[in-house]
Amino acid sequence: xxxxxxxxxxxxxxxxxxxxxxxxxxxxxxxxxxxxxxxxxxxxxxxxxxxxxxxxxxxxxxxxxxxxxxxxxxxxxxxxxxxxxxx
Amino acid sequence: xxxxxxxxxxxxxxxxxxxxxxxxxxxxxxxxxxxxxxxxxxxxxxxxxxxxxxxxxxxxxxxxxxxxxxxxxxxxxxxxxxxxxxxxxxxxxxxxxxxxxxxxxxxxxxxxxxxxxxxxxxxxxxxxxxxxxxxxxxxxxxxxxxxxxxxxxxxxxxxxxxxxxxxxxxxxxxxxxxxxxxxxxxxxxxxxxxxxxxxxxxxxxxxxxxxxxxxxxxxxxxxxxxxxxxxxxxxxxxxxxxxxxxxxxxxxxxxxxxxxxxxxxxxxxxxxxxxxxxxxxxxxxxxxxxxxxxxxxxxxxxxxxxxxxxxxxxxxxxxxxxxxxxxxxxx
Amino acid sequence: xxxxxxxxxxxxxxxxxxxxxxxxxxxxxxxxxxxxxxxxxxxxxxxxxxxxxxxxxxxxxxxxxxxxxxxxxxxxxxxxxxxxxxxxxxxxxxxxxxxxxxxxxxxxxxxxxxxxxxxxxxxxxxxxxxxxxxxxxxxxxxxxxxxxxxxxxxxxxxxxxxxxxxxxxxxxxxxxxxxxxxxxxxxxxxxxxxxxxxxxxxxxxxxxxxxxxxxxxxxxxxxxxxxxxxxxxxxxxxxxxxxxxxxxxxxxxxxxxxxxxxxxxxxxxxxxxxxxxxxxxxxxxxxxxxxxxxxxxxxxxxxxxxxxxxxxxxxxxxxxxxxxxxxxxxxxxxxxxxxxxxxxxxxxxxxxxxxxxxxxxxxxxxxxxxxxxxxxxxxxxxxxxxxx
Numbered sequence: 166x167x168x169x170x171x172x173x174x175x176x177x178x179x180x181x182x183x184x185x186x187x188x189x190x191x192x193x194x195x196x197x198x199x200x201x202x203x204x205x206x207x208x209x210x211x212x213x214x215x216x217x218x219x220x221x222x223x224x225x226x227x228x229x230x231x232x233x234x235x236x237x238x239x240x241x242x243x244x245x246x247x248x249x250x251x252x
Numbered sequence: 253x254x255x256x257x258x259x260x261x262x263x264x265x266x267x268x269x270x271x272x273x274x275x276x277x278x279x280x281x282x283x284x285x286x287x288x289x290x291x292x293x294x295x296x297x298x299x300x301x302x303x304x305x306x307x308x309x310x311x312x313x314x315x316x317x318x319x320x321x322x323x324x325x326x327x328x329x330x331x332x333x334x335x336x337x338x339x340x341x342x343x344x345x346x347x348x349x350x351x352x353x354x355x356x357x358x359x360x361x362x363x364x365x366x367x368x369x370x371x372x373x374x375x376x377x378x379x380x381x382x383x384x385x386x387x388x389x390x391x392x393x394x395x396x397x398x399x400x401x402x403x404x405x406x407x408x409x410x411x412x413x414x415x416x417x418x419x420x421x422x423x424x425x426x427x428x429x430x431x432x433x434x435x436x437x438x439x440x441x442x443x444x445x446x447x448x449x450x451x452x453x454x455x456x457x458x459x460x461x462x463x464x465x466x467x468x469x470x471x472x473x474x475x476x477x478x479x480x481x482x483x484x485x486x487x488x489x490x491x492x493x494x495x496x497x498x499x500x501x502x503x504x505x506x507x508x509x510x511x512x513x514x515x516x517x518x519x520x521x522x523x524x525x526x527x528x529x530x531x532x533x534x535x536x537x538x539x540x541x542x543x544x545x546x547x548x549x550x551x552x553x554x555x556x557x558x559x560x561x562x563x564x565x566x567x568x569x570x571x572x573x574x575x576x577x578x579x580x581x582x583x
Numbered sequence: 584x585x586x587x588x589x590x591x592x593x594x595x596x597x598x599x600x601x602x603x604x605x606x607x608x609x610x611x612x613x614x615x616x617x618x619x620x621x622x623x624x625x626x627x628x629x630x631x632x633x634x635x636x637x638x639x640x641x642x643x644x645x646x647x648x649x650x651x652x653x654x655x656x657x658x659x660x661x662x663x664x665x666x667x668x669x670x671x672x673x674x675x676x677x678x679x680x681x682x683x684x685x686x687x688x689x690x691x692x693x694x695x696x697x698x699x700x701x702x703x704x705x706x707x708x709x710x711x712x713x714x715x716x717x718x719x720x721x722x723x724x725x726x727x728x729x730x731x732x733x734x735x736x737x738x739x740x741x742x743x744x745x746x747x748x749x750x751x752x753x754x755x756x757x758x759x760x761x762x763x764x765x766x767x768x769x770x771x772x773x774x775x776x777x778x779x780x781x782x783x784x785x786x787x788x789x790x791x792x793x794x795x796x797x798x799x800x801x802x803x804x805x806x807x808x809x810x811x812x813x814x815x816x817x818x819x820x821x822x823x824x825x826x827x828x829x830x831x832x833x834x835x836x837x838x839x840x841x842x843x844x845x846x847x848x849x850x851x852x853x854x855x856x857x858x859x860x861x862x863x864x865x866x867x868x869x870x871x872x873x874x875x876x877x878x879x880x881x882x883x884x885x886x887x888x889x890x891x892x893x894x895x896x897x898x899x900x901x902x903x904x905x906x907x908x909x910x911x912x913x914x915x916x917x918x919x920x921x922x923x924x925x926x927x928x929x930x931x932x933x934x935x936x937x938x939x940x941x942x943x944x945x946x947x948x949x950x951x952x953x954x955x956x957x958x959x960x961x962x963x964x965x966x967x968x969x970x971x
Contacts, residue, residue, distance in 0.1 A: 186844065187844075188844065188845065205844065207842075207897045207898075208801050208802070208803070208897055209801060209868070209869070209872050212796075212799065212801060215796055216796055216797055219796045219797070225795060225796050226796060227792065228788060228791045228792065228799065229788075458826065508826060508827060510698075510700045510726060537699050538699045538700060538702070538703045539699070539700050539703075540698055540699045540700050541698040541699075541700040541701060541725050541726045542698060542725065580723075580725070
């Protein structure tokens with residue numbers, strides 16, 4: 166697997182969010198605020214986000230780690246670590 | 253032995269009701285033309301003179317205004333009189349007493365006076381009694397505030413309405429449909445007083461509501477049966493009490509069927525049917541899925557000739573036709 | 584004369600006609616009669632073909648008067664258009680003795696005769712009366728016409744166009760009508776009970792740990808299964824109140840209240856929820872939500888639910904007392920699952936607890952049945968491994 170830059174990971178998440186909530190403007194997402202407060206997402210949307218990220222990045226996120234993906238920055242950090250660990 | 257139902261007639265049911273009322277309360281007495289020795293012009297009070305004596309079964313002169321007035325006086329003084337008027341056409345002679353005295357005294361005395369009077373009168377066509385003995389003035393009387401108007405159409409109501417009417421502190425008029433006197437059927441042996449407040453669904457159905465009272469009930473029920481054969485499910489409501497009208501029963505039926513035909517042996521203009529229609533327009537306009545129709549008597553004095561008399565009053569064919577027009581199914 | 588046979592049309596759609604011109608020939612009991620037109624204009628549409636016998640008063644054709652725009656070729660017959668066209672003629676003018684006297688219509692032909700009840704029903708079902716075709720409804724529009732139109736609209740539009748503000752406002756109207764009707768007609772009663780969710784949460788965590796992310800179950804899935812099973816025990820809550828009587832449903836089609844992005848909600852059915860495995864339920868729910876959000880619902884999914892389930896716990900609410908979607912007779916709500924003090928054998932312990940609620944139609948069931956249902960639901964959720 167090719168290494169992923171943080172920017173690539175951020176873009177993957179934003180793309181996934183765009184598929185779930187097409188009405189949002191990616192530029193308006195505050196990176197340090199919880200995503201579910203900014204984007205009207207329910208547990209199904211969140212699961213879809215995890216699945217899409219999984220599809221793009223090939224990373225399986227266990228349920229107990231969901232809390233680490235609350236904010237955009239948190240998600241980028243977490244996924245960058247997981248990508249690095251897979252190398 | 254029959255368990256607890258007896259075979260009887262409308263006439264006998266009325267007789268039972270009179271007898272029971274007189275046995276039950278000493279204040280009750282019967283008064284009218286030919287009610288004693290002759291046994292009532294329609295034989296309703298047969299046997300009562302022998303049983304209760306001349307004091308309580310009183311033959312009167314041909315003077316409707318006089319004896320209805322006497323009844324009002326007796327009622328004012330604590331009695332429970334039952335006054336029989338031979339036909340409702342003759343009751344017009346006593347209309348002054350009924351309207352200006354019986355119906356108004358409670359109001360004009362500021363509630364100090366009560367007139368617990370019951371007036372029984374026969375109405376309706378079908379016996380070839382012609383233009384001065386066979387009309388239906390139920391709707392006229394139902395226009396008068398201060399009285400209650402009831403129309404027993406079944407054996408149960410013939411048996412049960414009288415006592416409840418006597419217990420009403422205000423005047424009650426009981427209309428007995430003449431052709432119904434010979435109506436035969438079964439009645440519970442222990443049948444007794446019935447309420448005189450509510451209309452009753454006599455046959456339940458889904459597609460159209462047929463509202464009627466008195467003598468037309470049975471024709472309307474026959475019409476509903478025939479409509480059923482033609483695939484139209486009709487509900488039949490017997491109003492029973494024409495004043496005050498129980499519109500709640502009519503409206504709740506209309507919420508289901510959305511269609512209405514009113515059958516009323518009175519003349520069409522300004523009839524009770526017109527009142528029912530007007531109230532439906534006021535209270536349930538948005539429930540209606542078709543214009544309301546009514547089947548009433550032709551606006552002529554009641555003819556004597558049998559075929560003309562039958563042609564002048566509501567019949568099963570006309571009720572069916574009106575119902576079918578209303579549900580838009582042509583035969 | 585009650586009916587006549589239209590023998591021949593002397594004009595065709597598009598023809599200019601003048602007042603007094605003979606436009607058709609009708610065979611009556613009195614012989615063939617010429618039908619004259621009473622307005623000048625253009626024939627817009629022929630509604631009765633030649634050879635057909637029709638009752639007096641039947642609409643024969645539509646006429647466009649001068650200055651009116653030409654209607655679209657396909658939907659020309661709509662009453663919306665009819666509002667601006669005149670009935671060409673009615674047969675009542677066909678009697679020779681009355682020829683020359685314009686037919687008198689008691690009500691202006693431009694105003695559709697909609698029964699009051701039909702008008703009210705149209706409002707409730709969101710049917711545009713103006714969109715009905717005169718050719719189908721006839722001159723008078725009754726409840727039956729509105730019901731047919733509502734059904735046709737449902738079939739004709741299996742795909743809902745997403746993100747249309749017009750559609751949003753239609754949905755708002757539909758919700759408003761259904762909810763207002765519910766509160767007007769349905770005597771609701773409400774019950775609530777706290778359910779210990781510890782067992783089901785623990786079971787779900789361990790189950791999901793074994794599963795790849797694409798196969799994980801949402802917490803709502805075991806709840807759906809449990810309540811579908813509980814409904815089998817209490818059939819008075821599963822079915823419809825129609826025409827003054829309750830009709831229970833043997834099948835449990837669970838209507839899932841799903842909110843739409845940008846507002847509004849729908850509650851389409853997961854069919855036979857009581858008979859499906861948890862994996863199947865998850866697959867069905869995923870499919871359903873995806874199609875709701877993408878606007879591709881099927882009409883059967885909209886019409887079939889026998890009961891509704893609303894899971895507002897997602898938004899952090901403790902409990903939800905729902906409004907029943909008529910003609911259903913119950914709506915079940917589930918609040919959020921959170922840790923709460925719970926007394927177990929005399930000791931206060933922290934447990935995962937959620938409040939389950941029931942709003943039910945008192946005409947169809949009584950509080951006793953409702954209570955029995957919530958108790959059964961609670962019991963089933965204590966043994967999650969059996970919810971397969």
